[in-house]
Amino acid sequence: MQGYILNINRVKDEDLIVTLLTQNRLITLYRFYGARHGNINLGYKLDFEAIHSPKSSISMLRNVLHLGDKWMANPKRFFIWQHFIKLLYTHLKDIEELDSFYFDLLDTMNHKFEKQNPIRVVVESYIALLEYEGRLHDDFICFSCENIVTQNLVLTRSFLPAHYECIFGTSLNIEKIMELFLTGSTLNLDDDEVNILWKILQEGI
Ligand SMILES: [Zn+2]
Missing domain, CATH: 2.40.50.140 (Nucleic acid-binding proteins)
Known part of the structure; x- marks a missing residue:
């Protein structure tokens, strides 16, 4: 096994x-x-x-x-991997039987960690997880005031969208985040933006 x-x-x-x-x-x-x-x-x-x-x-x-x-011999990469593993354990620990999605996701990430930026791999994989679990809020309705967000987007835990005016956080470019949610790719995000998403992700998946 x-x-x-x-x-x-x-x-x-x-x-x-x-x-x-x-x-x-x-x-x-x-x-x-x-x-x-x-x-x-x-x-x-x-x-x-x-x-x-x-x-x-x-x-x-x-x-x-x-x-x-x-890649596991690279301490920086392995640290990011272990961090995501801990978040995943907290998310799954009360479930016994699971769809193979989660195991397959780790297998895919494991292969990508060899060559790609590990933080980008984690963010992109998390988008896939949210989509799989039906938790990807790609309607961009602010969870606080329930109006649509058209600019000054803030993402909170679980990448929940909100207005900058409604919740404290770092403002993100909404067009870029829409593209991320649609394509699952961080290609058009710069490293600073990807790092902001990684910080939000660390609050819990
Ligand atoms: Zn709002």
Whole structure:
């Protein structure tokens, strides 16, 4: 089985409780500490086995192989990746069965992280997630006053649109954000604009 590590909790000295996102579900497994075990880290993609033990209610994480990509050795990229993984875990943690969308999204991001600007990859992937979940507010109705936003757009958590006059925030170019919502591409946004979106995203997905 393959999965991405979305969360790790340390228990009893060096043992770990590990939550993995697989193709169709979130699974939580127990990993005994052992000197012969390789290190595992948040965000790693693993090939593994879940071994059921009659003595325990939680299955064991065994036969772990880290399916690492080269970009993971780049600390800056890996930090951004782990940050997004934590946000995704908070978003999904109470769901057991999932559509493969989320696993496939991480696979796609994983491949793109090798060559593309990781912050742009995260922002574009988040647009895909919002669209998939039916939460992309591309009608540009201000969530505060319920009138349409035509200029001085501010985006808040979950990229909810609002007027600059209605809510505190950094004003964004509405034409560019409309294009982002329509195409899912950050191509016409400059790095400062992409960084503003990444900051909003960090408030929670
Ligand atoms: Zn408003």
